[in-house]
Amino acid sequence: MVGDSLEEYYRARAPEYEQVYYRDDPARQAELSAESERLARLAAGKTVLELACGTGWWTKAMSADAARIVATDIAGETIALAREKTYGCEVEFLVADMFTHEFEREAFDLVVLRFWFSHHPRQDFAKLFDILTRPLRRGGLIWMMDNNPPAPGTGGLTHQTDKHGNNYKLRTLSNGQSYLVLKNYFSRNELEVILGERFDIRSLIHQPYYWSVVVAPKGT
Numbered sequence: 001m002v003g004d005s006l007e008e009y010y011r012a013r014a015p016e017y018e019q020v021y022y023r024d025d026p027a028r029q030a031e032l033s034a035e036s037e038r039l040a041r042l043a044a045g046k047t048v049l050e051l052a053c054g055t056g057w058w059t060k061a062m063s064a065d066a067a068r069i070v071a072t073d074i075a076g077e078t079i080a081l082a083r084e085k086t087y088g089c090e091v092e093f094l095v096a097d098m099f100t101h102e103f104e105r106e107a108f109d110l111v112v113l114r115f116w117f118s119h120h121p122r123q124d125f126a127k128l129f130d131i132l133t134r135p136l137r138r139g140g141l142i143w144m145m146d147n148n149p150p151a152p153g154t155g156g157l158t159h160q161t162d163k164h165g166n167n168y169k170l171r172t173l174s175n176g177q178s179y180l181v182l183k184n185y186f187s188r189n190e191l192e193v194i195l196g197e198r199f200d201i202r203s204l205i206h207q208p209y210y211w212s213v214v215v216a217p218k219g220t
Contacts, residue, residue, distance in 0.1 A: 005179075006119060006179075006181060006182065007074055007075065008179070009171065009179040009181055010054075010074075010075050010077075010078065011075045011076075011077045011078075012173055012175075012177060012179075013173055014055065014075060014077035014078045014080075014081060015077075015081075016173065016174055017054060017055050017078065017081075018055055018057055021057055027208065027209065028209045031207050031208070031209050031210050032210070035145060035205075035210060035212055036058070036061040038205075038212070039058065039061055039062055039112070039143060039145075039212075040061050040062055040064055040065060041065075042110065042141070042143055042214065043062040043065065043066040043069075043110055043112075044065035044066065045065065045066070045067055046066055046067055046108075046109035046110045047066075047067050047068045047069075047107070047108050047109050047110070048062060048066050048067075048068070048069045048070070048108060048109070048110045048111075048112060049069075049070050049072075049103060049107075049108040049110070049111045049112070049135050050062070050069060050070070050071040050072065050111075050112040050113075051072055051098045051111065051112065051113045051116070051131075051132075052072070052073055052074075052098065052113060052114070052115070052116045053071035053072060053073045053078075053079075053082060053093075054073060054078045054082070054115075055078050055081040055082050056071065056081065056082030056083075056085045056087075056091075058112070058114055059071045059082060059085070059087065059091060060085050060086075060087060060088075062112070063087035063088040063089045063091060064088040064089075065088070065089075066088075066089045067089060068089060068090045068091075068092075069087075069089060069090070069091045069092070070091075070092045070094065070103075070108075071091055071092070071093050071094070072093070072094040072095070072096045072098060072101070073095065073096075074095070074096065074097045074098070075095075076095045079093050079094075079095050098131055099127075099131065103134065103135045104135060105134050105135060106134075106135070106136065106137050106138070107135055107137065108135045108136055108137060108140060109136075109137055109139075109140050109141070110140060110141050110142075110143065111132050111133075111135055111136055111140070111141075111142045111143070112142075112143050112144075113132065113142070113143070113144045114143075114144065114145040114146065115145065115146055115147065116144075116146070117144050117146045117184075117186075118146045118147055118183050118184050118185065118186075119181070119182050119183065119184075120182075120184075121164065121166055121182065122164050122165055122166055122184060123164040123166075125194060126198075129198045129199075133217050136217065136220075138220055139216075139220055140216070140220070141202065141214055141215070141216050142199070142214070142215050142216070142217075143212065143213070143214050144212065144213050144215075145210060145211065145212040145213075146186075146210065146211060146212075147183075147185065147209070147210060147211075148185060148206070148207070148208060148209055148210060148211055149185045165184075166182055166184060167182070167183055167184050167185070168180050168181065168182055168183070169181055169183045186211070187206075188204065188206040188211070191204060191206070191211065191213060192204065195213060195215055198217070198218065199215035199216060199217060199218060200215060200216045200217075200218055201213060201214075201215050202214040202215060202216060
């Protein structure tokens with residue numbers, strides 16, 4: 001049986017979601033550790049809006065020095081797991097769809113989105129960029145992180161590509177349930193072109209396993 005809803009996939013994946021952070025791979029672990037430290041420094045003293053927060057792994061990393069975090073996810077299953085963790089600052093969790101929820105405008109110093117850019121349709125980036133930009137105070141920043149192409153035999157099998165160049169992969173959970181998931185990958189140059197049309201790129205790190213970027217809306 002194949003499910004075709006990304007939301008359904010992450011709801012079902014919630015109990016095993018954090019397994020990806022504990023793989024026995026020193027190079028991967030080094031990248032995750034370094035990125036977690038960079039994000040914590042970026043969030044220090046800031047009011048943060050975290051979209052698609054999942055189980056709170058990155059929320060916890062930010063919370064040591066952040067002033068306040070509003071963390072949201074569409075899946076109540078992942079939010080429930082996130083609420084079980086202990087945080088170093090005030091964290092408000094919301095079950096919310098970032099595409100329909102009206103977040104307070106110009107209220108946050110930092111907007112965080114990890115492992116979502118790769119799921120967003122290539123032809124609709126403008127909508128995502130609007131969502132990321134509206135909650136920012138003037139001078140605020142956006143941090144994003146995502147996967148680079150996995151080694152052969154990992155990360156699910158490529159199933160199809162649509163007319164917009166979106167890649168779809170078949171992901172199978174430990175219970176045997178399979179889901180067709182939109183999952184795109186980007187070269188450093190592609191990210192510079194796509195993001196550079198809308199943002200000033202303050203930093204872009206592109207490593208074997210992950211990439212991350214800090215951007216600011218142009219003119220701020």
